[in-house]
Amino acid sequence: MKILEVRExxxxxxxxxxxxxxxxxxxxxxxxAVVTDVVRDGRRVVxxxxxxxxxxxxxxxxxxxxxxxxVEADPKSLVDSTGDNLDPHKxxxxxxxxxxxxxxxxxxxxMGTIDMAIWDAVAKIAGKPLFxxxxxxxxxxxxxxxxxxxxxxxxxxxGKDDAQLKDELRSYIDRGYSVVKMKIAGATLAEDCRRIExxxxxxxPGQRLCVDANGRLDLDGAIAYAKALSxxxxxxxxxxxxxxxxxxQATLRNYYAGPMATxxxxxxxxxxxxxxxxxxxxxxxxxxxFDCALSYGLVEYxxxxxxxxxxxxxxxxxxxxxxxxxxxxxxxxxxxxxxxSYPDLFQPYGGFPDxxxxxxxxxxxxxxxxxxxxxxxxxIREMRALAE
Ligand code: MG
Numbered sequence: 584m585k586i587l588e589v590r591e592x593x594x595x596x597x598x599x600x601x602x603x604x605x606x607x608x609x610x611x612x613x614x615x616a617v618v619t620d621v622v623r624d625g626r627r628v629v630x631x632x633x634x635x636x637x638x639x640x641x642x643x644x645x646x647x648x649x650x651x652x653x654v655e656a657d658p659k660s661l662v663d664s665t666g667d668n669l670d671p672h673k674x675x676x677x678x679x680x681x682x683x684x685x686x687x688x689x690x691x692x693x694m695g696t697i698d699m700a701i702w703d704a705v706a707k708i709a710g711k712p713l714f715x716x717x718x719x720x721x722x723x724x725x726x727x728x729x730x731x732x733x734x735x736x737x738x739x740x741x742g743k744d745d746a747q748l749k750d751e752l753r754s755y756i757d758r759g760y761s762v763v764k765m766k767i768a769g770a771t772l773a774e775d776c777r778r779i780e781x782x783x784x785x786x787x788p789g790q791r792l793c794v795d796a797n798g799r800l801d802l803d804g805a806i807a808y809a810k811a812l813s814x815x816x817x818x819x820x821x822x823x824x825x826x827x828x829x830x831x832q833a834t835l836r837n838y839y840a841g842p843m844a845t846x847x848x849x850x851x852x853x854x855x856x857x858x859x860x861x862x863x864x865x866x867x868x869x870x871x872x873f874d875c876a877l878s879y880g881l882v883e884y885x886x887x888x889x890x891x892x893x894x895x896x897x898x899x900x901x902x903x904x905x906x907x908x909x910x911x912x913x914x915x916x917x918x919x920x921x922x923x924s925y926p927d928l929f930q931p932y933g934g935f936p937d938x939x940x941x942x943x944x945x946x947x948x949x950x951x952x953x954x955x956x957x958x959x960x961x962x963i964r965e966m967r968a969l970a971e
Contacts, residue, residue, distance in 0.1 A: 584667055584708070585658035588618040589650045589697065592969050593640030594633075596929045600738035603768035603799035605637070612932065613640040613693070616970030617700040619669075621708050623952070630704025631956050631966045634696040635876045635905030636929045637847075641693035649678045649693055668708045671701045675882040684853075691850035691879045698880020699909050699954070707953040713909075714948060717916025721885060728948045730914045731921030732941060733793065733818075734758070735906065736928070737765020737782065745781040752792075753785050755926055759941030761790045762818050764923075768796035768804075772811055779815060791818035798822045798848065802831050809839035819844040819870055827854070833863030844870035847904030850878040852886040859894045866896045870920065874904040881913060888917065906933040908955050915948050931961035 592614050598607045617630040634641065653661070656677045663670040678694050706713040718726040734755035737748060752763045765782055767775045775794075782792050794817055800808060805823045812820055819842040824831035826848035835843065843864070849855050855873055858864060864871070871891070875884040888898055899920040903910040906925045914922050924941075925933045936958025939946050951958045956966060 584619060584621050584662060584669070586617055586653060586661065586669070587620055588616075589645075589653055589700075590616045590618065590969055591642050591645050591650065591696075593642050594932075594965070596636055596932065598928060600740050600928070601769060602738060602766045602795070602797040604797045607636070610636060611640040612636065612638075613642055613645065613696050614966065614969055615645070615696050615700045616966065617697070617704050618970055619704055619708070621704075623707060623710065627971070628704055628707045629966075629970045630700040630702070630707065630953070631970075632696045632699030632701075632703060632909070633876070633907070633932050634692050635874050635907060636925075636933075638689060638692045638877055641689055641696065644690060644693035645697065648682075648690075649697055652677050652680055653697070669701055669705050671698065671705060671880075671882050674698070674701050675880065687850040687854060687878070691883075692877050695876050695878055695880040695883070698882055699876055702881055702909070703953040703956065710952055712948070712951055713912040713954050714915035717913060722917045726915045726948075727918060728915050729945050730911055730919075730948065731762075731902070731944055732760070732911075732924045732946055733762035733764060733902075733921065733944060734760040735764045735795075735923050735925050737763070739766055739769045745778060748778060749781055749785050751927075752782055756785070756790060758926060759943070760924075760926075761944040762793065763790075764793035764795055764821070766797065767794045768799040768808065768823075772804075772807055775808075776811055779812070779817075783815060791816075793818045793821060793844070795821035796823045798825050800824050802828075802834065805831055805835055806838050809835050813839055813841065817841055821845060821872070822847065829857060829861035829863075832858070833861065836863050836865065842868045842870060844872055844902070846872040847874050847877070849873060852883055852890055855887045856890050856894075859891065859896065866894075866900060869900065871896070871901045872904045872923075873901065874910065875913065876905055876907055876909055881909070884913065908935070908959075911935070911946070911948060912954050931959065931965060934959065934962075 621628040821844040
């Protein structure tokens with residue numbers, strides 16, 4: 584088999600929302616299609632991928648470096664030992680040819696997006712859901728199709744008051760979520776405490792709140808927030824300081840005993856390893872949010888999971904950023920702790936296959952070949968427009 588073509592397109596996912604660091608008024612992502620010469624059920628197999636929100640489309644890097652390396656490679660160098668399917672590890676190594684280590688910037692986003700499409704193609708060629716392929720190849724053989732999901736929202740936007748924040752979070756609860764998340768650190772500490780108390784006021788027993796500072800705070804600010812927020816029973820406190828400031832993260836545990844979460848802006852196994860080595864994260868309560876779609880894809884994520892295992896961390900402490908079906912498949916196949924979800928944002932890319940309902944903050948993944956994009960009508964329409 585061989586890859587006939589790799590297509591990419593930049594798509595808008597703009598919205599008026601704002602977190603503590605950026606607004607999303609000009610946000611885009613890259614959509615990728617890996618077109619193969621394989622036919623299944625009378626249809627050409629095309630693998631699809633896209634990157635998560637927050638890092639913009641990466642078409643230039645793909646067009647200049649990563650796509651040419653794939654299409655110019657000897658097709659035999661990209662397939663597995665049967666010759667009938669792609670080997671994602673070989674495709675990854677081909678993309679990384681003549682790339683220096685370190686400085687993982689936006690290259691990791693471009694490669695991660697193509698890697699997603701490769702895995703989608705691999706599972707479709709195998710005729711299985713990706714979670715099944717992953718459980719068989721890298722897990723215990725049996726996927727756990729029920730995956731924890733939480734609702735991310737609670738952004739700042741112009742004119743939004745506490746009543747609207749409460750209405751928004753209540754709408755997530757009404758849709759079956761029992762864990763919801765809101766943004767902090769884009770206002771004063773006093774204002775954020777008031778917003779958090781508003782949000783907590785709508786929650787019933789068993790329902791929990793996460794708060795996310797999006798890396799906004801310096802050490803003094805981080806300590807002030809950690810002390811003030813210690814009074815609340817939060818599900819987690821997320822990305823308080825700069826994602827690469829491991830000492831700040833390590834210091835915070837002297838001021839905050841509850842669970843903390845971070846990692847969505849660490850884009851390689853090596854950066855993730857530095858967090859584990861130097862960030863003072865606690866394997867018994869903290870959460871890791873590495874997002875394969877921003878960080879070189881699943882080939883690299885497998886390295887990260889291996890690194891975590893070597894450092895005594897369970898995969899179940901990982902709840903990736905991004906709200907995409909790729910991380911859902913990885914969660915089900917490899918036993919991650921769950922996945923983010925954005926019920927009202929970044930459509931049609933986020934979310935679940937049509938008909939999948941959230942119940943007690945869990946979803947059950949259906950039997951769809953590949954990652955499962957074919958089960959989401961609005962999404963697969965966009966994807967097929969690119970490639971078929
Ligand atoms: Mg976050």
